Amino acid sequence: MTAQPRKNADRAPMLVYKDVRKRYGSFTALDGVSLHVNPGEVVCLIGPSGSGKSTLLRCTNGLETLDGGEVLFEGKPLPKSDVEMRGVRQRMGMVFQNFELFPHKTALENVATGLITVKKMPADEANRRAMALMAKVGLSDKTANYPSNLSGGQQQRVAIARALAMEPHVMLFDEPTSALDPETVGEVLNVMRQLALEGMTMIVVTHEMSFARRVASWVVVFEKGKLLEEGPPTQIFDAPLKERTRDFLSHLGWDG
Amino acid sequence: MDLDFSPLLDSWRFLASGLGLTLALSAAAVLCSFAAGLLVALGRLYGPRWLSVILVFYIDSMRAIPVFVVLVWIYFAVPILTGHTFAPFWAALTGITIHVAAYVAEVVRAGLTSIRRGQAQAGYALGMSTAQVLRVILLPQAIVRMMPAFGSIVSVTIKDTAIAAVIAVPELMRQAETLAGQTYRPIEIFTAVMLIYFVIIFPITRLIDRFYGRVAHLGRS
Amino acid sequence: MNLDWSIVWSSRWLLLEGAALTVLLTALTMLISVPGGILLALMRGSRFKPVSLFATGFVELFRNLPLLLLVYWAFYVMPVLTGLALSPFVTGLTALCLNVSAYNSETFRSGIASIRKGQGEAGLALGMSRAQVFGEIILPQAWRRVLPVLASTWVSLFKDTSLVSVIAVGELAHTAMQIRSQSFRVLEMLTAMAAIYWLMGYPQAKLVDWIHRKYGVRE
Structure with missing residues (x-):
């Protein structure tokens, strides 16, 4: 691990995921994922399709229910009741791949x-x-x-x-530019970058590696429902600790 | 409420003969109206202009007039006009066919016109005649898309045959009425007959839903 | 053959009254069966098994029966079940509502199913309740798909009201059949009956075509 301190590490985390598990029939979408997000951080979730990044995002605001583990939002576990969950959702903004x-x-x-x-x-x-x-x-x-x-x-x-x-206290972005024509990707990323500069806490599932490299304060790499590696963008993109991370990035044509 | 189902046990043959006639009338009406409906649709699409004007008028009129009205008109009024009396069964078959054929024609037309124009043009480009284009290219493709609508027409037809009871065709509905009147057990008899109709019609509706789910993607292009 | 068409003119007020009752019956049935259909569609989607099972049973039963049978059944069974002496009008209305609610439920169900799942999720993500998601997002969008089908159902219903004549509801068909048997002017009255239905139904059928063109889903 690098010695670099993580942003706002001294403050109570906004979101904590503890051993989160999710299955769809025989398919294991999340296989015990633990991580946390500090206030003001921009956390990018990257990894191959079907590796569980979007599922984790959808578990965050209760669009999917957990099969195991726990999600803490501002120190409290996600509520079970519909009414209380609505209150939580009001404090989380979500942006969908297909805009909706x-x-x-x-x-x-x-x-x-x-x-x-x-x-x-x-x-x-x-x-x-x-x-x-x-x-x-x-x-x-x-x-x-x-x-x-x-x-x-x-x-x-x-x-x-x-x-x-x-x-919202946190913004969840689920592949916000995947459904866009290449020429309009930039305008959306600019708005997101602006938000990040204003200090918004953001979790971004994305395939835009250059955005993750430049804007993220923390990058999490997923593979097959598990957390493969996490760290600041300099670590992930320039000196990944795991061989599989390097493989994934080079598949995307990322050469550091 | 005390129920007594014994009249059903005593008179099941009476109801069974009604069921037989319901099935026969349904089958005959489906066959006749599909044949007539296909002809009407083809006449409307490919016939001369005056013919298609008449056929459109006929189709829209059948969408406006109840089957009940068509049936009693054919059974009671036609004999006055022509001097010939109709046996109830044939009056019912004629009336239901005239009515249902209009719906079949609409389904066939919608099915045929849903096929991309290029398909027919490709056929003509190969030197086919209109009849060949229809038979070899358009109908085989359209028929898949028409299946769910045809299925629901079949179930509508079976339901319509019950209306033949009002012109005294001794089918299931009529037999039930008669039996209910004779035995003073209308609740038991109508409930039992309800079950019989349900058992006939429900599988057809189910099949349509199943089939529709399977071919829905063929409709999208 | 000697025909006397004056019977039609002299019974014009009776026929008009019958026609008015036909329209009233159609409108009332639809007024009850649209909310009824929505309710049944929602019940079918319920996560509470007994509720969804009941709704499924209700819908499948009442859309897979001849309406005429349903009319007779209601006529004999309703008084026993409710212990009330119901008028033929109420009985006929009930039978029509059972039938049309079942149809409408299927219409709404497929209309709702045609809306992308993400639309509902977007509403939930904003913190909306399920009821708000349904009322604000799903229903307004499903409406476009549902409207043409409801219009077709309306015309079928308009025609089907003729079947309650068998339990002596004084709508158009019953009125015309009554005059026929009292006056023995069979051909004249039956033709008049058909003509009045045609005059009323034809514009409705054309209106349905227009609605389908305007709102219909284009492939």
Whole structure:
């Protein structure tokens, strides 16, 4: 291990995963994963498809239930009851691979919908907040558009604004650029980089190695449902401790 | 509530003959309306303009008028017009066929027009006639897509045969009515007959759902 | 053959009243069976086994029976089950609702199933309750798929109301059949009955086509 101290290691971790296990029938998606995320960290989860990164993310906000182990969010285990879980989800923003904007609502309505439905905020206040977030992701001129009239990159930026509207303590990104045309990947990554600079705690499942290299404060490599290696990006990308990490990165054409 | 199922045991032959007629009427109606419906669809798609205007009018009219009305009209009104009386069975078969054929025609048309135009053009480019294009290229592809709709038409037809009871065709529904009237045990008899119909129709619906799940991907292209 | 069409004109008010009852029966049935169908679809998806089993049984039974049989069955069984003397109208309405709710349930179920799973997850991730996800996200999107099918069901229902005439509900078919047997003007009355159904049903069928064109899923 490198001697480099991990970011905010002195503070209580935001998320702790203890021996997390998840199976789908005979397929083991997570085979005892333990790791933690400190406040303000950008943690990138990398690894081959089907290695369990997305599953771990979906276990974080309870879209999947655990078969074993435990997830602690801000010191408390994830609640079992639906009602309490809803409270936890309000403090976690999630961005999906396929955006999952609501096609029957305009961009602005998408951003405001959580505030109005979940937080019971008056519509005009919610819309004001949504406007500000649309500006933040650089889409002030697209507020009235329906998702079908937006490019993939624009849709994903609206989706990020929608998640941010709830003022989450942590943002979960599930392969946010995998479904995008190459020319729109950059605009989404820029928004994410901006968020990281502002100190947002982020967990990012990604195949964008250059993003992980430059923006992540901590990188976790998955393989077959297990944690293969974790460390700061300099370690993972420049001097991985495990041969399998080097193999995975060289498959992607990463030459350090 | 005290139930007495003994009339069922005493008169099961009476109901069984009704069931036989229901099945016979259903089978005949399905065959006739599929044949008629195919012809109507082809006439509408490939026939001269005046013919397709008439056929569209016929199809839409059948979508507007209840089977019940068609049946009683054929059974009671046609003899007045023509001077010939119809046996109830044949009146029922004619009425159901006229009605169901319109639905079959719609399904066939939708199936045929769902095949990409290039498919027919490829056939013509090989020197095929319209009949050959239909038989060799379009129908085989369309039939797979039409199967679920055909299946539900079969179950609708079986259900429609019960309406023949109102013109005194002694099929299952009519026999049940008669028996209920004779024995004063309507609850037992109608419940039993309900079960019989369910046992016939449910497997067909199930099969459609199963089949639909399997071929749904063929519809997407 | 001697025909006397004046019987149609002289019974116009009776026929009109019958036609009005046909429309009322159709509208009431739909009004009850749309929420009924949604409820059944939700019950079928329930994680509580007895609830989903009951809903499945209900739907499969009532959509796999001839409506005429259901009408008779309701006529004889409902008074025994409820202990009430129900009017033919209520009995007929019940039979139609049982049947159409079962159909609508299937319509809503497949409409709901057509919405990508991620849509619901996106709502959950925002902290919405399952009810909010259903009302805010799933239903509005499923609606587009469901509407054309509901429109077709409406027209079928409009025609099917003729079957409650067998238990003497005074809708169009029953009224026309009554006048026929009192006046012996069989051909005239039956033709008038068919014509009135046609006049009412034809525009509905055309409207359904329009709705299918407007909302239908294009492949």
